[in-house]
Amino acid sequence: MHTSTSRAPADASADVAEHLTHDDRVGLLRYMLLMRGIEEKAMSLYRQGKVPGSFYDGYGQEAVSVGAAFAMAPEDRLCILHRDLGAHLIRGVEPAAILSQYMGRAAGITGGRDGNVHFGDHRVGCVGMVSMLPDMMLVAAGMAMAFKLRGEARCALTWFGDGSTSRGDFHEAMNWAGVQGLPVIFVLENNQYAYSTPTRAQFAVNPVERAGAYGFPGLSVDGNDPEAVFEATRAARERAIAGDGPTLIEAVTMRMHGHAAHDDMSYVPSEQVEEWRAKDPIDRQRARAVALGVDVEALQGEVRARIDAAADEALSGPMPDPATATDRLFHPRDAEEILLGDGRGPWSGFAARAA
Amino acid sequence: MASMTYLQAISDGLRTAMRDDERVMVMGQDIGAFGGAFKVTDGFFEEFGADRVMDTPLAESAIIGTAVGAAVVGLRPVCEMQFSDFIACGFDQLVNVAGKMLYRQGLPVNITVRLPSGGGFSGGPFHSQNPEAWFMHAPGLKVVAPSTPEDAKGMLIAGIRDPNPVVYMEHKHLYRRVKGEVPDGAYETPFSARVAREGSDLAVITYGAMVHTALQATEDLDGASVMVLDLRSLVPLDEEAILAAVRTCSKVVIVDEANQTCAAGAQVAALIAERGFEDLDGPVTRVATPDVPIPFSPPLEQAVLPSVDRVKEACRELLAY
Numbered sequence: 055m056h057t058s059t060s061r062a063p064a065d066a067s068a069d070v071a072e073h074l075t076h077d078d079r080v081g082l083l084r085y086m087l088l089m090r091g092i093e094e095k096a097m098s099l100y101r102q103g104k105v106p107g108s109f110y111d112g113y114g115q116e117a118v119s120v121g122a123a124f125a126m127a128p129e130d131r132l133c134i135l136h137r138d139l140g141a142h143l144i145r146g147v148e149p150a151a152i153l154s155q156y157m158g159r160a161a162g163i164t165g166g167r168d169g170n171v172h173f174g175d176h177r178v179g180c181v182g183m184v185s186m187l188p189d190m191m192l193v194a195a196g197m198a199m200a201f202k203l204r205g206e207a208r209c210a211l212t213w214f215g216d217g218s219t220s221r222g223d224f225h226e227a228m229n230w231a232g233v234q235g236l237p238v239i240f241v242l243e244n245n246q247y248a249y250s251t252p253t254r255a256q257f258a259v260n261p262v263e264r265a266g267a268y269g270f271p272g273l274s275v276d277g278n279d280p281e282a283v284f285e286a287t288r289a290a291r292e293r294a295i296a297g298d299g300p301t302l303i304e305a306v307t308m309r310m311h312g313h314a315a316h317d318d319m320s321y322v323p324s325e326q327v328e329e330w331r332a333k334d335p336i337d338r339q340r341a342r343a344v345a346l347g348v349d350v351e352a353l354q355g356e357v358r359a360r361i362d363a364a365a366d367e368a369l370s371g372p373m374p375d376p377a378t379a380t381d382r383l384f385h386p387r388d389a390e391e392i393l394l395g396d397g398r399g400p401w402s403g404f405a406a407r408a409a
Numbered sequence: 410m411a412s413m414t415y416l417q418a419i420s421d422g423l424r425t426a427m428r429d430d431e432r433v434m435v436m437g438q439d440i441g442a443f444g445g446a447f448k449v450t451d452g453f454f455e456e457f458g459a460d461r462v463m464d465t466p467l468a469e470s471a472i473i474g475t476a477v478g479a480a481v482v483g484l485r486p487v488c489e490m491q492f493s494d495f496i497a498c499g500f501d502q503l504v505n506v507a508g509k510m511l512y513r514q515g516l517p518v519n520i521t522v523r524l525p526s527g528g529g530f531s532g533g534p535f536h537s538q539n540p541e542a543w544f545m546h547a548p549g550l551k552v553v554a555p556s557t558p559e560d561a562k563g564m565l566i567a568g569i570r571d572p573n574p575v576v577y578m579e580h581k582h583l584y585r586r587v588k589g590e591v592p593d594g595a596y597e598t599p600f601s602a603r604v605a606r607e608g609s610d611l612a613v614i615t616y617g618a619m620v621h622t623a624l625q626a627t628e629d630l631d632g633a634s635v636m637v638l639d640l641r642s643l644v645p646l647d648e649e650a651i652l653a654a655v656r657t658c659s660k661v662v663i664v665d666e667a668n669q670t671c672a673a674g675a676q677v678a679a680l681i682a683e684r685g686f687e688d689l690d691g692p693v694t695r696v697a698t699p700d701v702p703i704p705f706s707p708p709l710e711q712a713v714l715p716s717v718d719r720v721k722e723a724c725r726e727l728l729a730y
Contacts, residue, residue: 131482168513181481182514184505192471192502196478203434203460203484210478223501226471233466383549385517385572392517393483 073288074281075402080348082124082280083339086116087357089140090336092149095361096156100315104369105156107169112137114278114310117335118243119213120144121283122303125291126211127404128396131197132180133190133212135243136171137309141213145178145397149364150371159371166374178397188218191227191240197394198231198238198294209237209294211287217248219261228302232268237294239287240302243277245309250321262304270300277305278335281342288403308333413591416584418558419523420449422565423487425595427457430485433569436463436472437489437523446491447525447584469499476520477507485569486520493524493578494538507574508549517572521565526554527580527618527666528703528714537703537710539617539667544576545643545676552643553600554578556620558589560641563598570597580618580666587621600642602650608636611728612654614677615664616640619715623664626720633728643673651677652685659690660727664715669697691730696723 119138155162174182265272290301444451528537568575
């Protein structure tokens with residue numbers, strides 16, 4: 055049984071050229087820029103009073119969702135956490151639909167039924183999260199269970215935070231996945247704080263070290279390096295598809311904004327923020343792209359234009375019709391069955407595999 | 410047609426659904442080779458194998474949560490809680506994940522959760538509860554509670570075929586006590602009420618095991634003509650059948666085995682107050698378990714559960730009103 059547990063962050067310059075083409079590496083940067091740009095736009099809309107409720111973002115954590123989702127095939131299935139907007143973008147959700155979602159508009163993924171990043175577009179293989187964390191670990195394990203029972207070469211992946219590891223569902227999901235040897239990947243997004251509570255007040259033993267006790271590997275990667283996160287996830291997916299069971303990946307990162315828009319995170323020492331600012335994941339991938347000869351300015355302009363167009367589209371869309379507030383509580387018996395559809399899998403390795 | 414106990418009818422319904430549709434699987438604690446705590450899945454492991462008759466870890470949240478995941482990728486899981494009381498440990502997955510998924514995300518969750526419920530045999534505070542009202546209050550869940558073998562089979566098959574999460578209450582005290590004719594093969598019992606006995610002087614409105622208590626209590630009630638309405642389904646609640654019973658009888662006794670406050674019967678009483686007031690010829694009367702945990706010792710338990718005598722007394726008082 056594989057029970058190796060490693061706390062050493064993977065080398066940021068790990069040799070991933072074997073699995074990532076030039077276009078893949080630019081793609082990772084593009085999705086991270088898109089995620090950050092959409093969230094910055096949404097924050098500005100929030101401050102203008104156009105986003106009701108609160109607003110949560112993943113500033114500084116872009117590499118975790120982008121790197122992991124990039125390693126997933128179209129037929130894989132995902133449960134995405136609220137700081138992982140990049141995963142939705144990779145699966146194929148349009149920026150205008152995301153901005154509409156934040157603003158509670160009819161064209162949002164949930165049509166105004168739920169807010170902020172509480173969505174999952176089932177048409178692209180994603181199940182929307184709930185606020186009780188990490189409930190989706192069990193849903194992801196259940197999808198993986200179905201794949202295994204049917205003998206399908208696919209896997210499920212879910213993200214969850216350090217705070218989630220204190221709840222019972224973390225244990226139940228880890229245990230279930232381990233005992234059944236499920237093709238599931240658990241990405242523990244350790245951003246150092248559960249709201250205001252630092253990890254030292256949350257657990258005595260780092261959760262990644264618990265993986266061995268459940269009978270499968272746990273490893274830590276530099277969560278601010280999209281290529282390191284990609285590579286760890288790619289390898290975990292390979293294990294899952296080969297029938298070797300689950301993997302826990304701890305992506306070590308930092309929540310660079312407050313828990314939500316209202317939170318000035320005065321409880322975080324400024325040195326800690328500065329230390330992590332120097333490790334910004336986008337800066338890191340941008341430097342790589344520059345070294346590859348990519349016109350990064352042009353890429354940023356392209357992303358900005360796309361977001362501006364999406365914001366215009368979202369702002370011109372209607373709010374939901376109040377008369378529909380009690381609709382769709384139950385699915386009619388005679389209606390068509392709705393199942394999760396396939397998403398986008400932009401990694402070149404999938405194209406190579408299909409060829 | 411075959412004569413079956415309530416328990417045999419549940420097994421027959423489950424077996425029929427599994428033979429008809431290979432997407433249907435059952436998951437729960439000790440349901441495999443052991444056949445389940447009450448033997449509902451006795452012989453299933455041999456017929457369908459370990460993959461479709463899945464022994465799970467002792468983890469109710471995981472049973473419901475993984476069932477949700479399996480359902481949205483195309484399986485039809487039927488979860489067994491060993492006792493309905495233990496659903497408290499899976500409450501979050503059922504109420505927050507399964508119940509709200511379609512409304513929020515447009516994604517139906519086709520799971521059925523079987524809850525062996527009810528008291529009457531010294532099960533004590535953690536093996537006797539009737540938690541159906543918890544789920545009536547949680548939008549997005551259907552809640553059914555059959556009282557006869559025929560309905561037990563038909564409602565289980567209908568629940569498994571229903572694309573929504575269905576909470577299926579099966580009363581343990583009916584398992585081997587109630588027997589009846591059950592049609593062969595697959596059939597569905599609608600999620601609506603059934604008149605268990607016609608009558609015109611007074612209507613007893615109830616469901617589950619209390620249907621039998623009500624029938625016995627009113628079998629010979631000084632010559633009064635007493636209707637017994639078996640709700641069968643609590644969500645959806647058959648409001649028209651309830652109001653029709655009020656129109657016919659003008660006097661209503663509502664019986665719950667559950668704790669009184671906010672029980673299913675409270676909703677029935679509220680409905681009658683709102684929409685049946687003009688048809689009433691006496692106060693709506695309720696018989697239910699007082700708001701205490703179900704005690705263990707027989708004299709204590711019998712003191713709280715609605716008995717034939719208590720129902721009889723309530724009916725007599727109302728008839729005399």
